[in-house]
Amino acid sequence: MTTTIESESGQPIELKSRELAGVLAWLLPGLGHAYQGRWAKAGLYFVCLMGLYVHGAYLGSQSGPDGVGAARVVYFEGLNFNRLAFFCQFGIGVPAWPAVIQHLRVSGGSKPLWNGFMAPPAKADAPYARDPDLPLAIRASGGDLHARLHRFFELGTVYTMIAGLLNILAIYDACCGPVFPAKNEESESEVEGKSAAA
């Protein structure tokens, strides 16, 4: 069912299927808005949220043969609440799914894929954890990640968490449209603006 609301300037905003728009907005920031034809907002959400998420993943990366690999701040360790940050990062949608794939693989006893990209840190009892022939990116423990990435581990974690949480606002916007400020709130800010101008 198509839903249409009005913007502040009276322009119609066609939300189309709100449920589908919400799911698309979760899958990729801005995708739900692109489906609704709200291209400016789609671009804004995509650039802002993916930019912050990719920047955070970059901060949590260390390249080179002796590096810990890419995007090591986004990882999933199952539903045991060992890595609460991932529940926020998961809000970004598909860009966080490699972490789930890595978790499923590692929990099955296999080595992580993609040179450790978004892989959880190796547990001490993992069969590949003590194999010195493997690159550090595969066998890196939690201690290795902190020792190699220093404060960028926390910075990258926070960036990606913020991106995931903010996408919830974007999902709401795709489902229901913008939450226009209350009339009195808007008029207050107009009064502030006029008094500042005077």
Added chain:
Amino acid sequence: MPPIAQINDLWFALPPIVVVSLVYAASRHEDAGPLLRHAVRAALWIVGFMAAIFVVLELLLRAV
């Protein structure tokens, strides 16, 4: 030391401030004008709040 490690830590607050302000404003407006004005106001509030926390911490540090 990689170049990014030489950046003053405060600069790392800039991307989240910009993104939080823009996304929050975008969730409240559809038109570009009000959206950008709201984003600027939100960014100033965040920076002001951070500055206030900074002053409190600085005073505590000097008092210890």
